[in-house]
Amino acid sequence: NAGVTQTPKFQVLKTGQSMTLQCAQDMNHEYMSWYRQDPGMGLRLIHYSVGAGITDQGEVPNGYNVSRSTTEDFPLRLLSAAPSQTSVYFCASGADPWRHGYTFGSGTRLTVV
Amino acid sequence: GENVEQHPSTLSVQEGDSAVIKCTYSDSASNYFPWYKQELGKRPQLIIDIRSNVGEKKDQRIAVTLNKTAKHFSLHITETQPEDSAVYFCAASIAGGNNRLAFGKGNQVVVIP
Numbered sequence: 001n002a003g004v005t006q007t008p009k010f011q012v013l014k015t016g017q018s019m020t021l022q023c024a025q026d027m028n029h030e031y032m033s034w035y036r037q038d039p040g041m042g043l044r045l046i047h048y049s050v051g052a053g054i055t056d057q058g059e060v061p062n063g064y065n066v067s068r069s070t071t072e073d074f075p076l077r078l079l080s081a082a083p084s085q086t087s088v089y090f091c092a093s094g095a096d097p098w099r100h101g102y103t104f105g106s107g108t109r110l111t112v113v
Numbered sequence: 114g115e116n117v118e119q120h121p122s123t124l125s126v127q128e129g130d131s132a133v134i135k136c137t138y139s140d141s142a143s144n145y146f147p148w149y150k151q152e153l154g155k156r157p158q159l160i161i162d163i164r165s166n167v168g169e170k171k172d173q174r175i176a177v178t179l180n181k182t183a184k185h186f187s188l189h190i191t192e193t194q195p196e197d198s199a200v201y202f203c204a205a206s207i208a209g210g211n212n213r214l215a216f217g218k219g220n221q222v223v224v225i226p
Binding site for chain 1: 114144145147149155156157158159162164202204206211212213214215216217218219
């Protein structure tokens with residue numbers, strides 16, 4: 001049971017490049033979310049999913065796309081990277097987040113130059 | 114939407130003393146309040162949570178109290194140890210929000226040996 005696995009751990013992108021941050025969980029959790037963490041800003045929700053095939057926007061969705069084709073995987077796509085997207089990205093999953101919270105992945109540190 | 118605020122932003126305590134972090138929330142319909150601990154360079158991890166039908170919950174040296182009337186909840190750490198040094202995030206459920214959580218900006222707790 002690996003929990004929530006994120007890849008890569010570190011990434012440097014040039015402005016305008018695109019990439020996909022991978023997230024996989026092996027706990028059969030229905031709920032998955034992507035957060036970004038910036039100094040002094042806490043954890044801000046980018047996109048979330050309540051099950052395979054269902055996604056919705058969080059508070060800071062601009063510049064990001066997601067899809068949920070399977071219960072296990074929830075990739076986050078940066079369409080055209082900008083320096084403002086330099087951040088640490090966390091994926092999280094939960095079976096019943098309003099009773100047991102979310103389990104977070106180890107994070108991806110992304111730098112856009 | 115739900116607004117969660119944490120105070121103070123930084124807290125320094127002597128080893129062995131108690132630490133208290135307070136969070137306020139805006140939505141009276143919120144009913145689930147978790148606390149996460151994030152050590153430097155690590156992922157946030159759930160340490161304790163409370164539901165709105167409970168006033169207090171304890172787990173060894175940590176406890177959480179909830180005041181629904183005043184819309185605030187607090188994390189109490191007793192007999193602090195150096196390993197308690199971390200950033201602590203509070204969160205609240207977003208009513209009608211598909212199991213989403215709104216996070217505060219975090220509190221840096223420094224335990225001075």
